[in-house]
Amino acid sequence: MNPLTVGLIQQRCTPDRDANLEKSLSGIRRAAEGGARLAVLQELHPGLYFCQQEDPHCFDQAEPVPGPSTERLGALARELEIVIVASLFEKRTPGIYHNTAVVLEKDGSIAGRYRKMHIPDDPGYYEKFYFTPGDLGFTPIDTSVGRLGVLVCWDQWYPEAARLMALAGAEALIYPTAIGWDPHDGEEEKKRQLDAWMTIQRSHAIANGLPVISVNRVGFEEDPGGGPGALFWGHSFVAGCQGECLAEAGEEEEVFVAKIDRERTEAVRRIWPFLRDRRIDAYQDLTKRFRD
Amino acid sequence: MNPLTVGLIQQRCTPDRDANLEKSLSGIRRAAEGGARLAVLQELHPGLYFCQQEDPHCFDQAEPVPGPSTERLGALARELEIVIVASLFEKRTPGIYHNTAVVLEKDGSIAGRYRKMHIPDDPGYYEKFYFTPGDLGFTPIDTSVGRLGVLVCWDQWYPEAARLMALAGAEALIYPTAIGWDPHDGEEEKKRQLDAWMTIQRSHAIANGLPVISVNRVGFEEDPGGGPGALFWGHSFVAGCQGECLAEAGEEEEVFVAKIDRERTEAVRRIWPFLRDRRIDAYQDLTKRFRD
Numbered sequence: 220m221n222p223l224t225v226g227l228i229q230q231r232c233t234p235d236r237d238a239n240l241e242k243s244l245s246g247i248r249r250a251a252e253g254g255a256r257l258a259v260l261q262e263l264h265p266g267l268y269f270c271q272q273e274d275p276h277c278f279d280q281a282e283p284v285p286g287p288s289t290e291r292l293g294a295l296a297r298e299l300e301i302v303i304v305a306s307l308f309e310k311r312t313p314g315i316y317h318n319t320a321v322v323l324e325k326d327g328s329i330a331g332r333y334r335k336m337h338i339p340d341d342p343g344y345y346e347k348f349y350f351t352p353g354d355l356g357f358t359p360i361d362t363s364v365g366r367l368g369v370l371v372c373w374d375q376w377y378p379e380a381a382r383l384m385a386l387a388g389a390e391a392l393i394y395p396t397a398i399g400w401d402p403h404d405g406e407e408e409k410k411r412q413l414d415a416w417m418t419i420q421r422s423h424a425i426a427n428g429l430p431v432i433s434v435n436r437v438g439f440e441e442d443p444g445g446g447p448g449a450l451f452w453g454h455s456f457v458a459g460c461q462g463e464c465l466a467e468a469g470e471e472e473e474v475f476v477a478k479i480d481r482e483r484t485e486a487v488r489r490i491w492p493f494l495r496d497r498r499i500d501a502y503q504d505l506t507k508r509f510r511d
Numbered sequence: 512m513n514p515l516t517v518g519l520i521q522q523r524c525t526p527d528r529d530a531n532l533e534k535s536l537s538g539i540r541r542a543a544e545g546g547a548r549l550a551v552l553q554e555l556h557p558g559l560y561f562c563q564q565e566d567p568h569c570f571d572q573a574e575p576v577p578g579p580s581t582e583r584l585g586a587l588a589r590e591l592e593i594v595i596v597a598s599l600f601e602k603r604t605p606g607i608y609h610n611t612a613v614v615l616e617k618d619g620s621i622a623g624r625y626r627k628m629h630i631p632d633d634p635g636y637y638e639k640f641y642f643t644p645g646d647l648g649f650t651p652i653d654t655s656v657g658r659l660g661v662l663v664c665w666d667q668w669y670p671e672a673a674r675l676m677a678l679a680g681a682e683a684l685i686y687p688t689a690i691g692w693d694p695h696d697g698e699e700e701k702k703r704q705l706d707a708w709m710t711i712q713r714s715h716a717i718a719n720g721l722p723v724i725s726v727n728r729v730g731f732e733e734d735p736g737g738g739p740g741a742l743f744w745g746h747s748f749v750a751g752c753q754g755e756c757l758a759e760a761g762e763e764e765e766v767f768v769a770k771i772d773r774e775r776t777e778a779v780r781r782i783w784p785f786l787r788d789r790r791i792d793a794y795q796d797l798t799k800r801f802r803d
Binding site for chain 2: 426504
């Protein structure tokens, strides 16, 4: 079981949803050829990032879970005997749609799902229109490759989410992501944003003694509403339990694997015993909006 | 009031406690000459880091607050009209000693104190023997240069501490620190540790949209008990509200100033509205030791 080889599939999307899914599937196949027993896809990988505008027609892209995409992904998981973390626009019922990560077990069954808990809403990222906030809590998903702390994109900015997954016994933190630059931003601001995105996720590795796997999309996607569009920055990466970068992609399409030493968590938590010293008697105000 | 110029005093300590305090005072003077209106000292700056062993005689170094050191520091604060964050071994009563940060107002009065909440205990850092855990909670201290979220060293590994300070309206996070390498560690491990230390603190800036000021000591200090001793790594730094490094020291004694743009917090929180989207309905388990 040690090390665990993980595969990350960083891809560009087009309006052709079938082609996007095919690309995800072939990426998983390549990752498996590279030895991966766990494959992680980017957020909402079957399509363009439709949240650049608020358009009720986009709900047509939602699908049930289980549904057509989990069918295809499950069949490949079974064929390759690989665990897959997918990210789908889940239609739960008319009027309730979620941004959902689905974990396929290596026998093709659905091991579990995580519904994105923190929903952003910024210019070009109008997710509160589309995604009902998750109601499954911060609950890791048990699989044959371990207990996976699957979160999604905006969750990555919240130390609370990572901590709750760690406290529930997660053995890795996993973030399917869709994040990019406003092309109008200057180079310094772009650098700060990318660096902050990596730093906050590496900090979750450090605070919790856990590996972190983050997969982001690449490519420029136009805003159908005439806005500046989004230049998705890629840089998918794997960090070890001390926050050190084990592997990192560039800003083009890439399928790559990394080896995670599963014995590092306990070794690091013995020299950095942060969980031991949490002042749980003094944390009650973390459930407040503001302490005023 | 904008920008706020802060001064960081990174120093080496010797067994001569008077000389150490004199060095701190002259460092504050130099920082004030450089325009600083806030000066931050390293953790337990009046002496050697005595927690490398458990020795009841070391309690002799504790002093009341207010006491001799706050007297000297307060006089300088008043003379220079500067706010000072000091770090003292507080004797509260026989048998109750704290690792306490004291904030001196520019009129020389004591603006407030913070008693270290998270207490480490590792080989060479036997703090649980010396320091009673703080009982003042995560409460920022109001001063003429703003509401200061003063924390101490080990607290820097806890996102909870930073968040609680931010939720209480802190305008900056401040960490007097004493952290170093085990000289026996290899270069790669040393690099990971230093990088993790900066990363976790920069992540608090990012998660909360706040500047971070961290001051660490330098120099090798022998372990009187015959252990490997500690090589304090310095690298005191100031980070901006997106986690970007604004100024950073090396591994020798240094007094330096940095300018903090106080309008950045609101500007950054508008483009990164993390506080808006916290799932306070789902955070209750943060007060648990483990979710088993």
